[in-house]
Amino acid sequence: MRLTKPFLLLRLGSCRLESFSPVPAEKLPVPHILLTWNGLGGMLGAAFPMVVSTSSIVTSGPGASVSKPSSLRTGRVFDIKRFSTHDGPGIRSTAFLTGCPLRCAWCHNPEAFVLHGLDDGANVREFTADGLVRELERDLAYFDRSGGGVTLSGGEPLSQAAFVLEVLRKCRERELHAALDTCGLVDTGNLASAARLARLVLYDLKLMDPARHAEWTGADNRRILDNLRMLDESPAEVWIRLPLIPGANDDDRNLDAVMELLDGTRFRRISILPYHRIAAAKYQRLGLPNRMEGVEPPSPDRIEEIRARFAAAGFDPHIGR
Ligand code: SF4
Numbered sequence: 001m002r003l004t005k006p007f008l009l010l011r012l013g014s015c016r017l018e019s020f021s022p023v024p025a026e027k028l029p030v031p032h033i034l035l036t037w038n039g040l041g042g043m044l045g046a047a048f049p050m051v052v053s054t055s056s057i058v059t060s061g062p063g064a065s066v067s068k069p070s071s072l073r074t075g076r077v078f079d080i081k082r083f084s085t086h087d088g089p090g091i092r093s094t095a096f097l098t099g100c101p102l103r104c105a106w107c108h109n110p111e112a113f114v115l116h117g118l119d120d121g122a123n124v125r126e127f128t129a130d131g132l133v134r135e136l137e138r139d140l141a142y143f144d145r146s147g148g149g150v151t152l153s154g155g156e157p158l159s160q161a162a163f164v165l166e167v168l169r170k171c172r173e174r175e176l177h178a179a180l181d182t183c184g185l186v187d188t189g190n191l192a193s194a195a196r197l198a199r200l201v202l203y204d205l206k207l208m209d210p211a212r213h214a215e216w217t218g219a220d221n222r223r224i225l226d227n228l229r230m231l232d233e234s235p236a237e238v239w240i241r242l243p244l245i246p247g248a249n250d251d252d253r254n255l256d257a258v259m260e261l262l263d264g265t266r267f268r269r270i271s272i273l274p275y276h277r278i279a280a281a282k283y284q285r286l287g288l289p290n291r292m293e294g295v296e297p298p299s300p301d302r303i304e305e306i307r308a309r310f311a312a313a314g315f316d317p318h319i320g321r
Helices: 045-049 129-145 160-172 188-197 210-217 222-232 253-263 280-286 302-311
Strands: 011-012 015-019 033-037 050-053 074-084 094-095 125-128 148-155 178-182 200-204 237-246 270-274 316-319
Touching: 050 237, 074 129, 074 160, 094 129, 125 129, 129 148, 129 160, 148 160, 160 178, 178 188, 188 222, 200 222, 253 302, 270 302, 302 316
Parallel strands: 094 148, 148 178, 178 200, 200 237, 237 270, 270 316
Antiparallel strands: 011 015, 015 033, 033 050, 074 094, 074 125
16 A cells, blocks of 8 residues: 655635645555544534544545545444553553644554554444444543543544543543543644543653654644643643653753743643653564664663653653553
């Protein structure tokens, strides 16, 4: 399967198909596009303004097609991890949803790049919101004892915004602690709605320089930083997540810029997530270029040094969770 460009802007009634990445399309492993629609004839959009990742557009090769976004009431999940202690407080069940607007060079879940899932969607399961909540709450006894709950991750969960909002709403109704793990490059209205429903937002920060952000993730960080400011003005509980990627974002200049940005916010809890090579085999299997080939994980000394710097600056850093 060969995935190609396009970089364009299409408008059809209230539908808009737009490219948002300044990175030349040919540098990206797959197309980098969002389909933003504010309704069919404005009707649906009034109730469900949403962003749907259509980075699944395949313009050549076997299976070339435009994948249909999931309906408002179903969502696509490529993995469910039980007994996780890395995706929020306590013991949690984490659902990994397909679709993501970014293409981070170090991504551990490249099979989630597109809504139907790469790898011919081998592991993708379609759930109703009720069905997913039932599946996730099977370990309710452990959640209750540990102060845990469920986490929606991906990919970017808000690539399937209507479905995710429905799941979060149902978690609220059941008083189930729900966390949203987001890359931040999402529609601001959807994020605000999700943050009101979730008990916790796990918010990724990667690189502070917009050009370097684009170089390593396929899109600049302007909307990500704007959305972070929006969350800062909301009452949402937010934990910042900083993947620590040697050679990409672990330099002092970037770390200082992260601290400077966060210093101007109310956010203090930071998860430092050191790079590891667990996904190398996936890139090979999926036939995707692996820009991290040969990159070693950061040393324990360097990780501790960075943790200590955040702590000395008044933050609450945690390694790996
Ligand atoms: S935001 Fe997360 S899921 Fe998306 S490409 Fe980056 S690392 Fe992968």
